[in-house]
Amino acid sequence: MPDRIADPWGSRTPYGPPAAVERFAAALPGRLRDILPGDLGRRSPWPVRVDTFLAEGVTEDDVDAWVPSASILHSNGDAMDIAVSGGRIVGVRGRAADRVNHGRLGPKDLYGWQANNSPDRLTRPLIRGRGGELAETDWDTAMDLIVTRSKALLDGPGGWGNFAFYTSGQLLLEEYYTLGVIGKAGIGTPHMDGNTRLCTATAAAALKLSFGTDGQPGSYTDVDHCDAIALWGHNAAETQTVLWARMLDRRRGPRPPAMIVVDPRETPVAREADVHLAVRPGTNMALMNALLHVLIGEGRYDERYVRSRTTGFEELRRTVADCTPRWAAEICDVPASRIEQAVEILGSCDRLLSTVLQGFYQSHQATAAACQVNNIHLLRGMIGRPGAGVLQMNGQPTAQNTREAGADGDLPGLRNWDNPEHIRQLAELWNVEPSVIPHWAPPTHAMQIFRYAEQGSVKLLWISATNPAVSLPDLARIRRTLAKEDLFVVVQDIFPTETAQLADVVLPAATWGEKRGTFTNADRTVHLSEKAVDPPGQARSDLDIFLDYARRMDFRDKDGAPLIKWHDPESAFEAWKACSAGRPCDYTGITYGMLRRGGVQWPCTPGSPRGTERLYAGGRFNTDPDYCETYGHDLLTGAGRTEEQYRAGEPRGRAFLHAAPYQPPPETAGGDHPMLLTTGRTVYHFHTRTKTGRAAQLNAAAPDPWVELSPGDASALGVAEGDVVRVESPRGALEARARVCGTRPGVVFVPFHYGYWDRDGSGPGDGTPRAANELTATGWDPVSKQPYYKISAVRVSKAADAGGTLSSAPTTGAASPHDPRVPVTAGGPQAEAREWIEADGHAERADRSGPWEGPGAAGERPWTRSRSETSERSQATRWFEED
Amino acid sequence: MHLAHYLGLLHRSQNELAGAFCEVGRAHADEPDIHHVCERLAAQCTEHVRLLDPFVRRYSEEAVDEPERLHSALFSGTRSGPIGLLRDLHDLYLMAAECDMAWTLIGQAAQGARDTGLLEVVGRCEGETATQMEWLSSRMKQAAPQALVVA
Incomplete structure (x- = not known):
């Protein structure tokens, strides 16, 4: 076994x-x-x-x-x-x-x-009493408190601006859509985002910019057909283990695909790949521009495809004209010959599959770099056919739905906030005046929401199924904001998380297996998740909580009927289908009954009832000005382009080749902080460990955080395997045991999962801090607004001897130890x-x-x-x- | 020939814009996007100044006396808070707009003077100035409802 x-x-x-x-x-x-x-x-x-x-x-x-x-x-x-x-x-x-x-x-x-x-598990609602403690109460009392506060805040012009919703990548489609309608047509606020901002916002931004709308071009079956796989900042072995198993199975079979990976760490993917580009953090754009330089310079692109199916080639050519492999080698600190080897694969394969994740998304030129991956595929005409595909991955299970249903910084149905016709469609669907729907600017992104809360103009922050007190950058600041007297915090969760401990009202939610609904994975496959058991105690599904709030708030449409016209998951799904009709994420051909037979890829219409495996076959893209989801952005500043500018580019269904020069990261190693910190997911944990830390086998495999150091750095610092080290940045510090392993010299890695709930706190209190985000900086990509977790300058020092204890970092993933005495990670019987x-x-x-x-x-x-x-x-x- | 004066005007305006971007970025460092983008745009303006230098020097040799009231100050220090941020970005926008039009006029003059070198610099820089205005406009439009109606 x-x-x-x-x-x-x-x-x-x-x-x-x-x-x-x-x-x-x-x-x-x-x-x-x-x-x-x-x-x-x-x-x-x-x-x-x-x-x-x-x-x-x-x-x-x-x-x-x-x-x-x-x-x-x-x-x-x-x-x-x-x-x-x-x-x-x-x-x-x-x-x-x-x-x-x-x-x-x-x-x-x-x-x-x-x-x-x-x-x-949370089983009863909690409210903060006079003494400042959270105490159990009943649903009526808790909801009345929220509704009374909401109505007072909503009274008067600009009341909408006092509200903000920060949701998740772990709820279900029906729940997101309901929340989206409450926010956009009930309260009328643009202040709604998901923690998907931290994991997948760049995927959405890059897809919109290159192809016109969000929507994954590729399919997992591209792994079957491809002859080369490139993993751009993607440690698939630890983030999507089954996808990685599929890639490994191809690699062990006949005619295996070549493999390239970009990652500063010696991940399992790096150990498997033919070409490993261990770039210095913050230099992805230099590498990408060099790859494009060679592809274009050597004419290794599909001239006809580029001419007829894309626009922007001349500017791209100009931008990368001086970006030789030698130039990039200097910046990225990898051998130029290695870059040339990568181009050899990219330029000679017939069917390239690319996957992209946080190494690109959580860096400072995130959208720009992710667009360059799209560019490689566009140049080579490798999109929309079997084996030739791009997977701009998601980090979280239902992130795709947060994006498409409008519970993050996008409008439902991948509509364009700047297109009055798209707003009119939503207004007609919801039977409200178009002016109710906020569309004067892009929806407010997560970090800006927290800034408004910090400044005091957001007065009610409703957090559902996420844990910003561990997952956002610069935690000391986030804890200060959540604890503010004048901020009313509602937390809807299944456990007493660090964030819940700072809330004014805590609503106990049902989770996976305790409620029914659908969600969509990273290759557009929609699954139905059925209710297997009842939730514990008085916990309710997130959908029921949102529906109850809408009822109590008495949100109405313009004819006086209830704004929310559905009452359970299946009726919510039907409402969503109407919203998705005619858009790229068209669900109109899907029913719950169909999903019981297995997953289906959107778009799925009555005319294509088995779904759509690949988008953009034949090079027809969603860039028509009346259909697209964005009029575009300047990649360096994020400046929004206007409809006139967009139309002047005459996209005519062609894809955009976006170009940008490399820019050094805003924080570089040097002086007091000579090393670079990068953070990330590991194989046994998810998000802030609220679930995985409560599963005995997963917790035992990686019970505590660790600090990965290269052998050279460790020896220079006088640090051995298991020693306690202190990592400090201008924001804060943490302590954890060192794992000496194959990360690149000068780079420190700390997993981002660990917080304080299993120490009964919302933060470190008087104890030793251990969350990676004590160290990270508040800053984000100008286009996707995704925070950059991968580039913080730090200093590392030894805090204590190992004292006979080794680091508990698992040996199976990137933290594979140099010290042979470290026992291999196993789960036992x-x-x-x-x-x-x-x-x-x-x-x-x-x-x-x-x-x-x-x-x-x-x-x-x-x-x-x-x-x-x-x-x-x-x-x-x-x-x-x-x- | 008055081109020297307009080149001087743009040269000075770009310098002042660089300084103002720096100051606004520093003053609003709690808004990380403002801070980082302003820093970047300040560097862009400084580069524009560097590119203009040789033309300013060359044309000043042929210059007549500078006309009166050619230059007017648009920036007199930063403010704080959400409204303060809006006003500071608005100031930057007006300063960038002055540069934007100056690039256009100098571009026209460069054509008249058959100065392809200058025309090339205009071609390279005027787009960046236009993007600076677009960024400022995007950011102000995002901030205005919260700053003016809610806060």
């Missing part, structure tokens, strides 16, 4: 690319493809491997029901069934027939559900999960379709190949050996 703590990715099931006929069929437009026999063009050769984990002592015979859902602890959308026994969740099993994971689950999926059953591999032919279990799988689902087996057709990775097909 595999220990999936020890092996986060599970057994290899190697496979090769589909045959050419399959690829040809996959490239056909949806309607043509739908009439092909035998699912031709929709099959994936990736073998099925069904992963299962059940609570100790529970067998499949004890399971009363398998309830379909998908993963809520990362953005991959791994489909799974929740095992229910005696009214409790007792385990999970991957869904074999789902297009995303073919049955696989990652460690967070396998073990994370146990947090639902934690004894410290309590982490033993099951794997069932279809190609092995020795089924442990005959029937893996649960009772919830709809008709036909059990018969939809992905196309599989036998093991004999696969082979070990051939050295000959590796593009380059390490130099």
